[in-house]
Amino acid sequence: MSAYSRRKFLKISAATVTAATAASACTEASATPPAPARRATKGVERVPTYCDVCFWKCGAIASVRDGALWKIEGNPIDPLSRGRLCPRGTGGIGAHSDPDRLKRPLIRRSDRGREEWAEVSWDEAFAYIAKKMHTIKETHGPESVAMFAHGIGGNFLKHTLKAYGTPNFAAPSFAQCRGPRDVGFRMTFGEDVGSPERTDIKNAQCLVLIGSHLGENMHNTQVQEFAEAVGNGATIIVADPRFSVAASKAKHYLPIKPGTDLALVLAWMNVIVTEGLYDKDYVAKYGFGFDQFAASIAANTPEWAYPETGIEPEVIRATAREMARHKPATLVHPGRHSAWYGDDTQRSRAVALLNALLGSWGRKGGFYTPVSMSVPGYPYPAYPTAPAKVDNPGGKYPFAHEAISTGIREATITGQPYPIKGWFVYATNLIHSLPNEAETIKAIQNLDLLVVVDVIPSEIAGWADVVLPESVYLERYDDLNVEWFREPFVALRQPVIDSPDDQKPNWWMAKRLAETLGLAHYYPWKNIEEYLDHRLTAAGLSFDELKKEGIIRGAPQPIFFDDGAPSEFATPSGKIEFFSLQLQKAGFDPVPVYHRPAEPPAGSFRLLAGRAPVHTFSRTQSNRILSDMMDENEVWINADMARRLDVKSGDYVRLKNQDAVVSNRIRVKATERIRPDCVYMVHGFGHTARGLRHALQKGASDAGLITRYATDPLMGGTGMNVNFVTIEPEVTHG
Ligand SMILES: Nc1nc2c(c(=O)[nH]1)N[C@H]1C(S)=C(S)[C@@H](COP(=O)(O)OP(=O)(O)OC[C@H]3O[C@@H](n4cnc5c(=O)[nH]c(N)nc54)[C@H](O)[C@@H]3O)O[C@H]1N2
Numbered sequence: 001m002s003a004y005s006r007r008k009f010l011k012i013s014a015a016t017v018t019a020a021t022a023a024s025a026c027t028e029a030s031a032t033p034p035a036p037a038r039r040a041t042k043g044v045e046r047v048p049t050y051c052d053v054c055f056w057k058c059g060a061i062a063s064v065r066d067g068a069l070w071k072i073e074g075n076p077i078d079p080l081s082r083g084r085l086c087p088r089g090t091g092g093i094g095a096h097s098d099p100d101r102l103k104r105p106l107i108r109r110s111d112r113g114r115e116e117w118a119e120v121s122w123d124e125a126f127a128y129i130a131k132k133m134h135t136i137k138e139t140h141g142p143e144s145v146a147m148f149a150h151g152i153g154g155n156f157l158k159h160t161l162k163a164y165g166t167p168n169f170a171a172p173s174f175a176q177c178r179g180p181r182d183v184g185f186r187m188t189f190g191e192d193v194g195s196p197e198r199t200d201i202k203n204a205q206c207l208v209l210i211g212s213h214l215g216e217n218m219h220n221t222q223v224q225e226f227a228e229a230v231g232n233g234a235t236i237i238v239a240d241p242r243f244s245v246a247a248s249k250a251k252h253y254l255p256i257k258p259g260t261d262l263a264l265v266l267a268w269m270n271v272i273v274t275e276g277l278y279d280k281d282y283v284a285k286y287g288f289g290f291d292q293f294a295a296s297i298a299a300n301t302p303e304w305a306y307p308e309t310g311i312e313p314e315v316i317r318a319t320a321r322e323m324a325r326h327k328p329a330t331l332v333h334p335g336r337h338s339a340w341y342g343d344d345t346q347r348s349r350a351v352a353l354l355n356a357l358l359g360s361w362g363r364k365g366g367f368y369t370p371v372s373m374s375v376p377g378y379p380y381p382a383y384p385t386a387p388a389k390v391d392n393p394g395g396k397y398p399f400a401h402e403a404i405s406t407g408i409r410e411a412t413i414t415g416q417p418y419p420i421k422g423w424f425v426y427a428t429n430l431i432h433s434l435p436n437e438a439e440t441i442k443a444i445q446n447l448d449l450l451v452v453v454d455v456i457p458s459e460i461a462g463w464a465d466v467v468l469p470e471s472v473y474l475e476r477y478d479d480l481n482v483e484w485f486r487e488p489f490v491a492l493r494q495p496v497i498d499s500p501d502d503q504k505p506n507w508w509m510a511k512r513l514a515e516t517l518g519l520a521h522y523y524p525w526k527n528i529e530e531y532l533d534h535r536l537t538a539a540g541l542s543f544d545e546l547k548k549e550g551i552i553r554g555a556p557q558p559i560f561f562d563d564g565a566p567s568e569f570a571t572p573s574g575k576i577e578f579f580s581l582q583l584q585k586a587g588f589d590p591v592p593v594y595h596r597p598a599e600p601p602a603g604s605f606r607l608l609a610g611r612a613p614v615h616t617f618s619r620t621q622s623n624r625i626l627s628d629m630m631d632e633n634e635v636w637i638n639a640d641m642a643r644r645l646d647v648k649s650g651d652y653v654r655l656k657n658q659d660a661v662v663s664n665r666i667r668v669k670a671t672e673r674i675r676p677d678c679v680y681m682v683h684g685f686g687h688t689a690r691g692l693r694h695a696l697q698k699g700a701s702d703a704g705l706i707t708r709y710a711t712d713p714l715m716g717g718t719g720m721n722v723n724f725v726t727i728e729p730e731v732t733h734g
């Protein structure tokens, strides 16, 4: 921002502040209490809603028996859950009854991070936040407040902060998760893979999983479709350094050396091209730059890939031929958590190109074209004009199409390109989800305001100045889920049961905060029911019907090219880009090129992490129903290595990383099911927040050991599989 525009801008924001202060005095009367659920105290009531134990948003039906929450099941008319929830969804009711929940708003009493609080009223909390926000606005401008939010529940708070005037919103689900994949696919096909992924797993005749550990990674629809594909006799090919649950269903299991997948994918493509096995009509019709692509991968033979990947040339050839045999119903799964090694966009682009060779994009058994209902947004007043975002100055990461959470963190530390002085954190536990905890804490220490909205006293809440306790998903309305999927539908989350204490839903907080900030005109609706009704009426849909059924489905539409779905590619060439001029122009490889990853130092293991079927990230370890099924994580160590280290299954050890960070104690799982050069653990354990009395110090945190990360130069993703650990025996004192 130039000096001139900043001066002008400060004047404008000063004017806004005056208006705000005046307005905040008269908000009391307009505040509308949240609609309580108030279920009958006798008999059983079934209330449809959608799940929030992860971000898949399965349609569910919760039952209240004699006024108490009883159980939750899949909604049979929901296309995502198809009437069945995953184990986490079923255990979701434990979130409501968790005795360690946040109960009332809190304001920090002593130093940051010491978790010493004073309970305050909601009005006091909002007054405190608004005062700090006014000061930040006056001193630095509203863009100096940033928000991190994960999930649909963040929508209303985002609205309030946009009205306040900031453009800075990010989530770890981009740079720490699916960002590299989405950018790789977008560059190739012109579109993202989306969430839910547009993968036609159930019709695949050959399914290739590169790391994607379906069955442990429990995204419901995918897991159900995976079981269907297996039942239909589909050929499963799994490349994973660890023999995963999915690997146990595979015809071909490739125990690949971690970090070398790009070499494998290039070699697969080399076989398919040199043997002429690709979908020639499809490539001719839709492809751009195929000849240059073919020339670029000509040297990437299976023999070349063998020493890189550890996968024998015959296996690479056999699996490539198997993929080609089933084309176009061969789905090379794009993965989701793709922030692994820092070259992840190029690896994902190679996966996209392999699918393109097989003609699977837009085809049955490959990738469908998602459709959705048309439900207009609420007609809010226009937001103030905001300056450029802070996370990616000068387009340093030219292909990032979403904000980079770690970029906001960096700006908070350096004050460049402009200072960030306030963070709003909604439903994301940044201590566990951003790499390098020390950097996160350093950024936090530079803030004038950290507000955390959470349901439990998480690690990030422990650092907050103000903690706002939210009602869990079973106790609140949220925004409509207007899904992009195989068929159009809209789903409703509605309160099943009242909150036990003084927790409030996000929409209520967002509206009250806006009112306190003098931004009441951004909330023309009285309560969320009015908001939802307005949106649904505008779409010609009935709120009453949606409350009763939970889901309204639209008419099916074609989702495959062969059935009439449009075969359009929003790339610069308008085609599938085997060769990318935009990458070349920006100084990157126009066709992916493999670079060898660093080896673990002698005696060290590469640290890998993944999912457990009964937990979501770091958010469910406190849930008593889910923790009953899995209370702590284990570290998988190759059986031979364990013998050499003189540790056995069940022993406690600690992991020490290359920067001398030592983990909490963790039990060993000595197994043949993992390569000797890496160890593996489930992410999300090893809680350190004192208020999480039940989950505290159970298992170890992978995040704590991820002090290093490799940044993807294309889009700023943070590859986290680049840390090495040694195994330290746990000294037990008798
Ligand atoms: N080390 C490491 N880091 C990772 C990953 C990894 O595997 N290892 N995975 C990456 C991936 S794939 C992703 S998508 C991200 C996910 O990272 P996050 O989005 O940070 O996910 P969670 O750890 O589940 O954090 C969710 C937080 O929301 C809170 N919460 C739960 N329910 C509610 C609610 O109803 N309302 C509110 N207000 N809060 C709620 C939880 O208590 C928790 O504090 O992390 C990324 N970071």
Ligand SMILES: Nc1nc2c(c(=O)[nH]1)N[C@H]1C(S)=C(S)[C@@H](COP(=O)(O)OP(=O)(O)OC[C@H]3O[C@@H](n4cnc5c(=O)[nH]c(N)nc54)[C@H](O)[C@@H]3O)O[C@H]1N2
Pocket (backbone or CB within 6 Å): 054, 088, 177, 178, 210, 211, 212, 213, 214, 216, 217, 218, 219, 239, 240, 241, 242, 244, 256, 257, 258, 259, 260, 261, 335, 336, 337, 338, 340, 608, 609, 610, 611, 612, 613, 614, 615, 616, 617, 680, 721
């Ligand atoms: N139960 C449950 N399910 C979930 C979630 C959850 O928290 N809980 N989170 C959801 C979210 S947001 C995401 S992003 C996904 C994450 O799930 P996935 O998209 O499947 O991604 P990762 O967690 O990275 O995958 C971990 C797997 O990759 C393997 N792996 C590690 N390094 C390499 C390598 O270099 N090469 C290969 N080929 N394999 C490797 C590991 O051994 C492990 O089997 O899960 C989703 N599903």
Ligand code: SF4
Pocket (backbone or CB within 6 Å): 051, 052, 053, 054, 055, 056, 057, 058, 084, 085, 086, 087, 088, 089, 090, 218, 219, 220, 221
């Ligand atoms: S996949 Fe499981 S946890 Fe996620 S929304 Fe569906 S039922 Fe809930």
Ligand SMILES: [Mo]
Pocket (backbone or CB within 6 Å): 173, 177, 178, 336, 337
């Ligand atoms: Mo993710």
